[in-house]
Amino acid sequence: xxxxxxxxxxxxxxxxxxxxxxxxxxxxxxxxxxxxxxxxxxxxxxxxxxxxxxxxxxxxxxxxxxxxxxxxxxxxxxxxxxxxxxxxxxxxxxxxxxxxxxxxxxxxxxxxxxxxxxxxxxxxxxxxxxxxxxxxxxxxxxxxxxxxxxxxxxxxxxxxxxxxxxxxxxxxxxxxxxxxxxxxxxxxxxxxxxxxxxxxxxxxxxxxxxxxxxxxxxxxxxxxxxxxxxxxxxxxxxxxxxxxxxxxxxxxxxxxxxxxxxxxxxxxxxxxxxxxxxxxxxxxxxxxxxxxxxxxxxxxxxxxxxxxxxxxxxxxxxxxxxxxxxxxxxxxxxxx
Amino acid sequence: xxxxxxxxxxxxxxxxxxxxxxxxxxxxxxxxxxxxxxxxxxxxxxxxxxxxxxxxxxxxxxxxxxxxxxxxxxxxxxxxxxxxxxxxxxxxxxxxxxxxxxxxxxxxxxxxxxxxxxxxxxxxxxxxxxxxxxxxxxxxxxxxxxxxxxxxxxxxxxxxxxxxxxxxxxxxxxxxxxxxxxxxxxxxxxxxxxxxxxxxxxxxxxxxxxxxxxxxxxxxxxxxxxxxxxxxxxxxxxxxxxxxxxxxxxxxxxxxxxxxxxxxxxxxxxxxxxxxxxxxxxxxxxxxxxxxxxxxxxxxxxxxxxxxxxxxxxxxxxxxxxxxxxxxxxxxxxxxxxxxxx
Numbered sequence: 001x002x003x004x005x006x007x008x009x010x011x012x013x014x015x016x017x018x019x020x021x022x023x024x025x026x027x028x029x030x031x032x033x034x035x036x037x038x039x040x041x042x043x044x045x046x047x048x049x050x051x052x053x054x055x056x057x058x059x060x061x062x063x064x065x066x067x068x069x070x071x072x073x074x075x076x077x078x079x080x081x082x083x084x085x086x087x088x089x090x091x092x093x094x095x096x097x098x099x100x101x102x103x104x105x106x107x108x109x110x111x112x113x114x115x116x117x118x119x120x121x122x123x124x125x126x127x128x129x130x131x132x133x134x135x136x137x138x139x140x141x142x143x144x145x146x147x148x149x150x151x152x153x154x155x156x157x158x159x160x161x162x163x164x165x166x167x168x169x170x171x172x173x174x175x176x177x178x179x180x181x182x183x184x185x186x187x188x189x190x191x192x193x194x195x196x197x198x199x200x201x202x203x204x205x206x207x208x209x210x211x212x213x214x215x216x217x218x219x220x221x222x223x224x225x226x227x228x229x230x231x232x233x234x235x236x237x238x239x240x241x242x243x244x245x246x247x248x249x250x251x252x253x254x255x256x257x258x259x260x261x262x263x264x265x266x267x268x269x270x271x272x273x274x275x276x277x278x279x280x281x282x283x284x285x286x287x288x289x290x291x292x293x294x295x296x297x298x299x300x301x302x303x304x305x306x307x308x309x310x311x312x313x314x315x316x317x318x319x320x321x322x323x324x325x326x327x328x329x330x331x332x333x334x335x336x
Numbered sequence: 337x338x339x340x341x342x343x344x345x346x347x348x349x350x351x352x353x354x355x356x357x358x359x360x361x362x363x364x365x366x367x368x369x370x371x372x373x374x375x376x377x378x379x380x381x382x383x384x385x386x387x388x389x390x391x392x393x394x395x396x397x398x399x400x401x402x403x404x405x406x407x408x409x410x411x412x413x414x415x416x417x418x419x420x421x422x423x424x425x426x427x428x429x430x431x432x433x434x435x436x437x438x439x440x441x442x443x444x445x446x447x448x449x450x451x452x453x454x455x456x457x458x459x460x461x462x463x464x465x466x467x468x469x470x471x472x473x474x475x476x477x478x479x480x481x482x483x484x485x486x487x488x489x490x491x492x493x494x495x496x497x498x499x500x501x502x503x504x505x506x507x508x509x510x511x512x513x514x515x516x517x518x519x520x521x522x523x524x525x526x527x528x529x530x531x532x533x534x535x536x537x538x539x540x541x542x543x544x545x546x547x548x549x550x551x552x553x554x555x556x557x558x559x560x561x562x563x564x565x566x567x568x569x570x571x572x573x574x575x576x577x578x579x580x581x582x583x584x585x586x587x588x589x590x591x592x593x594x595x596x597x598x599x600x601x602x603x604x605x606x607x608x609x610x611x612x613x614x615x616x617x618x619x620x621x622x623x624x625x626x627x628x629x630x631x632x633x634x635x636x637x638x639x640x641x642x643x644x645x646x647x648x649x650x651x652x653x654x655x656x657x658x659x660x661x662x663x664x665x666x667x668x669x670x671x672x673x674x675x676x677x678x
Binding site: 230231232234235236237238239240241242243250253254327328329330 | 398400425429430431432433434437438440442445446447448449450451459460463464494496507510
């Protein structure tokens with residue numbers, strides 16, 4: 001298991017190199033001249049040329065990549081072209097904001113998705129099953145932006161139960177520590193602010209959770225149904241185990257592998273792709289950060305940002321793979 | 337009508353059990369009036385082709401028939417004198433694995449692949465018995481030794497690390513660990529090599545002697561039955577067609593189906609060109625013959641067989657057969673005659 005983990009970590013290297021080349025290449029193929037953008041439309045050609053030189057954009061692509069890669073190896077993600085600040089420093093709080101939102105959403109999605117799936121499979125073809133799967137189908141089909149707007153209209157505007165956007169009430173001043181506001185408020189021991197942070201988290205988290213929840217519920221259901229037909233489940237029943245143990249111990253563990261795969265994929269996707277939700281709820285996350293950077297043709301931010309998001313995605317999937325081996329002793333990676 | 341086992345001593349008493357599956361295509365009468373008794377300490381063989389209802393009968397005893405679509409619509413199952421036919425799942429759970437236990441055909445898939453042998457055995461013990469994990473583990477090791485597994489660290493091993501024969505031994509250990517009064521073995525040796533088969537059968541017989549556990553052995557293999565069983569019950573298409581003690585059945589099979597089964601055992605001493613097989617096929621459960629269910633395949637079929645259902649008839653002491661051949665002319669004329677209308 002340890003050897004496998006180490007080997008998988010080594011195998012990350014070519015993947016990361018490949019990703020850095022691809023992001024670098026794609027970003028440089030985007031039409032538009034960043035030097036022109038930075039200089040402004042009314043700038044003289046000389047000024048544009050100066051900026052181009054300053055940023056190293058006049059060099060051939062492979063030299064540009066070389067210096068970029070060299071920086072990456074030293075842990076330097078480069079500087080933003082627009083703000084001139086180091087990207088590594090700048091992106092941190094945005095990543096934390098996204099991570100907080102995504103973890104909250106995934107918690108909701110996994111908890112409700114898995115349990116809905118289990119109950120549906122356990123009561124297959126009952127009215128509960130039908131309505132749960134109907135909800136799941138609607139969940140997959142609802143566009144996130146529409147759901148987000150409806151939530152704001154109902155819970156924020158009409159009922160005034162929850163705030164409609166942002167991470168905290170603007171009147172609250174807080175010096176962030178981890179940039180996970182829920183954790184920060186706990187560290188400060190301020191329950192009132194904690195409650196405010198949680199309230200701000202609910203609507204976007206629910207909007208973001210809907211699609212993954214629906215997918216997880218459907219996968220859990222079908223996977224559970226398949227396992228429930230197997231012989232060892234009959235053995236478990238023949239032992240006199242209660243239905244709860246049969247379902248939650250014997251069936252769920254066996255059914256969990258496809259579910260984990262989906263959870264891993266969704267988690268990775270959401271970490272980089274929560275742009276819509278972040279925009280609707282004015283959530284200062286990494287999706288919006290990158291979206292803004294693309295609009296400003298901030299090459300360095302876009303390529304490093306995409307690289308970070310992609311790396312997180314790859315690492316999450318590696319973790320999922322390792323969990324497989326931990327769950328199923330038959331999976332002996334690499335042993336032939 | 338019954339014999340062999342005096343009343344009150346039978347551990348399992350199934351009488352005129354009817355179990356139907358209500359499917360979209362129609363009602364499948366999987367079990368149609370089955371009578372079966374297993375005495376204290378007795379080994380009874382239940383024989384028949386696949387799909388004749390023998391496994392369904394055993395699952396009905398365990399209360400493991402999925403409802404819906406399956407439902408017991410008539411008759412009764414009594415376990416050590418208690419009527420258990422309409423017990424709730426909760427009530428059944430108390431005796432499942434403790435008083436009645438079961439082993440299955442496929443040892444390869446009958447153990448949960450993600451839990452250790454120890455975990456699965458300890459679980460089987462602690463469902464019914466209040467004891468510490470340590471006690472359950474030592475109990476597990478003791479029973480594993482009894483079924484012939486003395487491997488060090490066996491409790492920490494996973495099913496995929498054991499061979500098929502070993503897994504079936506683990507299944508037997510799991511079934512026997514609480515010393516049940518009845519063990520239902522559903523084709524326990526079918527999936528195993530011949531040499532392992534004999535070992536497993538020996539093991540079951542010695543456990544039967546040691547614990548006095550009654551065994552209901554379900555199989556399609558007459559060789560297995562001949563070796564093991566005190567009494568043999570032959571089923572065909574959801575009905576019992578013949579019942580006798582082992583010797584009588586092999587010496588003097590009276591139902592044409594049983595005769596066919598015996599004839600289809602390959603014999604070494606005879607110079608057979610081809611193996612015998614019973615002509616025709618098992619009738620489709622949705623389209624049962626109106627009279628005798630074996631009539632379409634029977635070489636002695638008569639007029640009566642097509643429209644009158646035969647009853648189980650005592651042709652000699654301790655020997656029952658469901659066939660018009662053995663019943664007098666009178667019986668045929670006064671026979672039920674209420675042809676099966678479904």
